[in-house]
Amino acid sequence: xxxxxxxxxxxxxxxxxxxxxxxxxxxxxxxxxxxxxxxxxxxxxxxxxxxxxxxxxxxxxxxxxxxxxxxxxxxxxxxxxxxxxxxxxxxxxxxxxxxxxxxxxxxxxxxxxxxxxxxxxxxxxxxxxxxxxxxxxxxxxxxxxxxxxxxxxxxxxxxxxxxxxxxxxxxxxxxxxxxxxxxxxxxxxxxxxxxxxxxxxxxxxxxxxxxxxxxxxxxxxxxxxxxxxxxxxxxxxxxxxxxxxxxxxxxxxxxxxxxxxxxxxxxxxxxxxxxxxxxxxxxxxxxxxxxxxxxxxxxxxxxxxxxxxxxxxxxxxxxxxxxxxxxxxxxxxxxxxxxxxxxxxxxxxxxxxxxxxxxxxxxxxxxxxxxxxxxxxxxx
Amino acid sequence: xxxxxxxxxxxxxxxxxxxxxxxxxxxxxxxxxxxxxxxxxxxxxxxxxxxxxxxxxxxxxxxxxxxxxxxxxxxxxxxxxxxxxxxxxxxxxxxxxxxxxxxxxxxxxxxxxxxxxxxxxxxxxxxxxxxxxxxxxxxxxxxxxxxxxxxxxxxxxxxxxxxxxxxxxxxxxxxxxxxxxxxxxxxxxxxxxxxxxxxxxxxxxxxxxxxxxxxxxxxxxxxxxxxxxxxxxxxxxxxxxxxxxxxxxxxxxxxxxxxxxxxxxxxxxxxxxxxxxxxxxxxxxxxxxxxxxxxxxxxxxxxxxxxxxxxxxxxxxxxxxxxxxxxxxxxxxxxxxxxxxxxxxxxxxxxxxxxxxxxxxxxxxxxxxxxxxxxxxxxxxxxxxxxxxxxxxxxxxxxxxxxxxxxxxxxxxxxxxxxxxxxxxxxxxxxxxxxxxxxxxxxxxxxxxxxxxxxxxxxxxxxxxxxxxx
Numbered sequence: 015x016x017x018x019x020x021x022x023x024x025x026x027x028x029x030x031x032x033x034x035x036x037x038x039x040x041x042x043x044x045x046x047x048x049x050x051x052x053x054x055x056x057x058x059x060x061x062x063x064x065x066x067x068x069x070x071x072x073x074x075x076x077x078x079x080x081x082x083x084x085x086x087x088x089x090x091x092x093x094x095x096x097x098x099x100x101x102x103x104x105x106x107x108x109x110x111x112x113x114x115x116x117x118x119x120x121x122x123x124x125x126x127x128x129x130x131x132x133x134x135x136x137x138x139x140x141x142x143x144x145x146x147x148x149x150x151x152x153x154x155x156x157x158x159x160x161x162x163x164x165x166x167x168x169x170x171x172x173x174x175x176x177x178x179x180x181x182x183x184x185x186x187x188x189x190x191x192x193x194x195x196x197x198x199x200x201x202x203x204x205x206x207x208x209x210x211x212x213x214x215x216x217x218x219x220x221x222x223x224x225x226x227x228x229x230x231x232x233x234x235x236x237x238x239x240x241x242x243x244x245x246x247x248x249x250x251x252x253x254x255x256x257x258x259x260x261x262x263x264x265x266x267x268x269x270x271x272x273x274x275x276x277x278x279x280x281x282x283x284x285x286x287x288x289x290x291x292x293x294x295x296x297x298x299x300x301x302x303x304x305x306x307x308x309x310x311x312x313x314x315x316x317x318x319x320x321x322x323x324x325x326x327x328x329x330x331x332x333x334x335x336x337x338x339x340x341x342x343x344x345x346x347x348x349x350x351x352x353x354x355x356x357x358x359x360x361x362x363x364x365x366x367x368x369x370x371x372x373x374x375x376x377x378x379x380x381x382x383x384x385x386x387x388x389x390x391x392x393x394x
Numbered sequence: 395x396x397x398x399x400x401x402x403x404x405x406x407x408x409x410x411x412x413x414x415x416x417x418x419x420x421x422x423x424x425x426x427x428x429x430x431x432x433x434x435x436x437x438x439x440x441x442x443x444x445x446x447x448x449x450x451x452x453x454x455x456x457x458x459x460x461x462x463x464x465x466x467x468x469x470x471x472x473x474x475x476x477x478x479x480x481x482x483x484x485x486x487x488x489x490x491x492x493x494x495x496x497x498x499x500x501x502x503x504x505x506x507x508x509x510x511x512x513x514x515x516x517x518x519x520x521x522x523x524x525x526x527x528x529x530x531x532x533x534x535x536x537x538x539x540x541x542x543x544x545x546x547x548x549x550x551x552x553x554x555x556x557x558x559x560x561x562x563x564x565x566x567x568x569x570x571x572x573x574x575x576x577x578x579x580x581x582x583x584x585x586x587x588x589x590x591x592x593x594x595x596x597x598x599x600x601x602x603x604x605x606x607x608x609x610x611x612x613x614x615x616x617x618x619x620x621x622x623x624x625x626x627x628x629x630x631x632x633x634x635x636x637x638x639x640x641x642x643x644x645x646x647x648x649x650x651x652x653x654x655x656x657x658x659x660x661x662x663x664x665x666x667x668x669x670x671x672x673x674x675x676x677x678x679x680x681x682x683x684x685x686x687x688x689x690x691x692x693x694x695x696x697x698x699x700x701x702x703x704x705x706x707x708x709x710x711x712x713x714x715x716x717x718x719x720x721x722x723x724x725x726x727x728x729x730x731x732x733x734x735x736x737x738x739x740x741x742x743x744x745x746x747x748x749x750x751x752x753x754x755x756x757x758x759x760x761x762x763x764x765x766x767x768x769x770x771x772x773x774x775x776x777x778x779x780x781x782x783x784x785x786x787x788x789x790x791x792x793x794x795x796x797x798x799x800x801x802x803x804x805x806x807x808x809x810x811x812x813x814x815x816x817x818x819x820x821x822x823x824x825x826x827x828x829x830x831x832x833x834x835x836x837x838x839x840x841x842x843x844x845x846x847x848x849x850x851x852x853x854x855x856x857x858x859x860x861x862x863x864x
Binding site: 022023024025027028029031032033035036066067069072073075076077079080081083086089090092093096097100101102103104106164165166167168254 | 395399400401403404405407408411412436437438439440578581582585586589597601604608612650793794796797800801802803804805808833837840841844845846848849850851852853855
């Protein structure tokens with residue numbers, strides 16, 4: 015008799031635990047979007063004869079259940095602790111480095127797309143050789159901050175990859191910031207918990223790129239403000255490591271030059287490129303320009319007669335703060351979201367300079383630049 | 395649906411348990427059958443059509459075989475048996491091997507275009523073997539055919555075992571269909587075994603898989619010796635914990651519903667010879683081939699050349715059962731050759747070798763076998779094995795090997811411990827103790843395992859979408 019009673023403990027516990035979590039899962043109002051994972055969560059599946067018979071209802075129900083599972087985000091932190099206890103130094107594509115540094119493991123280059131993009135860039139450079147065209151591809155933290163990686167962690171030689179890209183480019187000035195960044199790699203050039211670079215990293219690169227952009231950056235001084243010290247970036251959520259919180263600084267040039275900024279998907283012009291509301295959300299890096307937009311237009315009172323087009327990924331978002339004193343107009347176009355062709359910009363907005371600004375990981379996997387640069391000879 | 399998916403563990407299983415408990419005794423089989431049908435139809439309802447056809451066909455075939463056995467009509471019985479088994483095998487060949495046969499041998503008949511075969515229903519290799527065991531058992535008079543069609547359907551479709559085994563032979567399950575009791579002990583033991591199996595799968599196997607995938611993604615040409623060994627070891631343990639984990643889950647769930655199935659794995663990595671290994675690895679498959687192929691062929695009670703032939707047939711079939719690829723066939727042959735060598739030549743020598751060395755040697759041969767098993771092609775397998783012995787590259791250790799050793803070394807050690815009997819000896823002692831304090835500790839430990847499993851199952855669906863943020 016004694017054994018019988020004891021015998022039911024585990025099965026009762028199992029049923030209680032699972033049912034309680036089920037109830038919590040279904041009682042909590044469903045979220046549409048996960049800020050931690052930065053993606054739209056599965057919607058509740060629709061029941062229909064078709065959906066049931068082709069299995070899409072089953073897939074949908076399973077996805078919905080795991081996407082909306084109670085305390086979903088906290089469970090991943092448990093996995094992180096268990097796996098790090100077991101000595102695992104990489105989780106979900108993120109290296110767990112020293113001093114709470116997290117590194118995105120660079121992805122395999124998409125060589126076909128890369129070649130196509132480079133060809134398109136070369137073609138465009140030849141086609142509009144009247145425009146000063148520059149490119150800076152920023153190596154990633156896993157390469158620059160190598161000394162913080164887990165011991166022996168394999169990382170591609172990004173310096174070599176950049177060399178290969180540089181070798182293929184024609185009629186375009188390529189700025190290699192690798193050595194500059196390497197010489198400063200004892201500083202916080204990248205966030206610990208996010209895959210972006212810090213304003214400091216962008217600043218060092220800016221000083222180097224300024225020469226090729228033919229601007230004199232040496233005289234400018236900056237007001238440096240810390241806007242948050244509780245930033246947990248994408249790498250934190252991807253790996254499940256919630257140990258460290260980053261600080262975001264902004265660099266405001268000390269000039270009397272004013273600007274206003276317009277987003278193609280926003281309403282009206284604004285007086286600042288920093289979006290303070292974004293500091294209240296999870297993705298605090300969006301304080302720069304409010305995240306990614308198809309096109310961003312900045313008009314300044316610099317009066318230099320120069321109009322810059324930046325073709326970019328999100329590394330440029332924290333870089334553009336250094337540029338306002340030197341151009342009358344800065345247009346940022348993100349080919350991944352912008353479906354206009356480059357000609358719309360160069361023909362109508364009197365562009366005098368073009369800067370390609372990407373981080374190496376995105377640049378080597380991008381599949382949208384070539385289409386953006388496609389020249390259609392018959393446009394008005 | 396998979397036994398190791400969040401949806402199964404948190405919804406399907408608790409609901410099944412409660413329903414099963416709630417219905418009266420005479421409805422228990424019907425509820426299990428209903429649950430099994432939902433389980434199978436869940437992801438792909440069209441799979442049901444084939445399974446229902448197979449059930450009907452084999453149910454009537456078995457009845458007929460039973461009649462012929464009773465009435466002693468041997469010739470007719472054998473014809474029906476042959477037709478029945480052949481039909482089942484044809485179905486299996488069509489779904490599993492047709493595309494492969496076509497691709498490799500179509501050319502002989504001057505056919506070069508590809509062929510499209512509908513995707514195989516889940517668990518076809520497993521349920522086909524189950525029904526064949528039924529036909530044999532009935533025709534041999536070992537067991538009577540099941541009179542109730544629904545009970546027969548439950549034998550074929552019982553959800554814990556239908557997708558990935560074990561292959562429960564008819565004679566083991568048939569009497570339990572209508573005479574089984576669920577006791578508190580069996581419930582307790584069953585759920586414990588299920589949690590252990592789940593942990594093996596989602597905590598150990600999946601983590602080991604991360605390393606295996608990372609290493610095999612490296613170009614084989616520049617793999618150092620240590621990296622290649624690590625890759626092979628990660629795979630060996632991953633496969634063991636994956637498969638034995640699934641088996642534990644199935645056996646545990648069987649127990650929860652009152653069925654008692656034999657174990658499918660018995661610490662294969664401490665085997666002292668390949669013969670021993672095959673008594674410990676995927677036992678249900680080995681016994682199936684023994685009972686329904688090897689023994690009908692004459693088994694070991696014939697002349698030496700005939701035994702060698704019998705063994706070769708069995709191992710060729712065992713290899714190809716695992717999948718339609720040359721690598722599986724060669725892996726089967728590789729095992730067959732080792733077993734034949736052991737049986738006829740090495741037997742006496744082996745007895746003189748100390749046990750520890752024999753275990754190490756058996757493990758070595760097993761791991762090499764797994765490399766053939768996991769490679770996509772034979773040339774890939776040869777290349778990989780070459781790297782393991784420093785052929786072609788000659789680099790003993792490189793920085794990626796050091797990295798995977800430091801990042802995955804502890805996991806590998808834990809895996810090695812987990813694959814040895816010591817862990818389950820401790821666990822069993824803990825679970826079956828009569829001391830109330832020990833009981834509480836054991837319940838807490840198993841609850842913690844369940845929490846760990848849940849965390850891992852959720853992390854596996856965790857996909858931070860970075861692209862939009864770059």
